[in-house]
Amino acid sequence: MADNHTPDPFESAAVPPKRQSAAEPGWERAALERIALAAIHEQKAARRWKIFFRFVFLFIVLGAIWRISDVSGDKAASTGRHTALVTLDGEIAADSSANARDLNASLRDAFSDAGTAGVILRINSPGGSPVQAGIVYSEIRRLRHKHPSIPLYVVVGDTCASGGYYIAAAADKIYVDKASIVGSIGVLMDGFGFTGLMDKLGIQRRMRTSGENKAFFDPFSPDTPKMDEHAQAMLDQIHTQFIEAVREGRGKRLHETPDIFSGLFWTGATSVELGLADAFGDTDYVAREIIKAPDLVDFTVKESLSDRVARKFGAAAGSAAVHALALGGQMSLR
Structure with a gap:
């Protein structure tokens, strides 16, 4: 008897379609499509x-x-009575972050702010350019005279030596830590001489000048008594300027000894005994206990992005090295 069963459409739909086997035509195309x-x-x-x-x-x-x-620092917060803070950190030079232009701009902003009760110049510097230090020293004295009601105190970090101390001497008072390094009131001119090495290597220096002393302190030429005498005279003159600035700034507080202007440096504890500094204290202490305005507002001009990139990655380092070799000596308060 014939089976007249009618196929169920749902039954056929439930059966999964057959997958093409490798033997079926068109399988290569399907595989490529999947890939x-x-x-x-x-x-x-x-x-x-x-x-x-x-x-x-x-x-x-x-x-x-x-x-x-960001060059604004904390100036946005300068709405009430506060202590203005300016930081001098590192070597003092025209092409460093501790340059006279930025430091003086920071100090002018700090003194001219209506809420400034006093200014703290925080110094951590081994020294540097006598010209840059002298410019800042003079500006501090000018600002103190222009704003007699606003005191300026220096707070020393690890080091306040040579050019750093030159600047500090202009302050009303200098506060140190007992272990700070203070002093080094002297001037130096350093360089290199390669004449002996050139003789050993058989190298001859071929340089012509139109002036007798144009090649002064050239590292590839021998020293002469006249050059040494002239260099020493310049060093002594700048040293005298440094000494006069310290005496003018410190006044009768300075206890002069035979070594005080010899270039020696001392700990903060000894510097207070010698009158190079006045007392012990850090930034917070001076703001809170001396100025009586514990709120600190930072007026330090910070380097812009372009300045920082130029200083770190520019050609300044290379050109400065060549310049130093060409001059043979560089005068500094260090």
């Missing part, structure tokens, strides 16, 4: 991750630029 789709998905995922990491890198760079180029 191509997988590659497209992988490329899309890689592109999304690349975009993500680019945005992360961009945010990091923008954050770094904002931190480096």
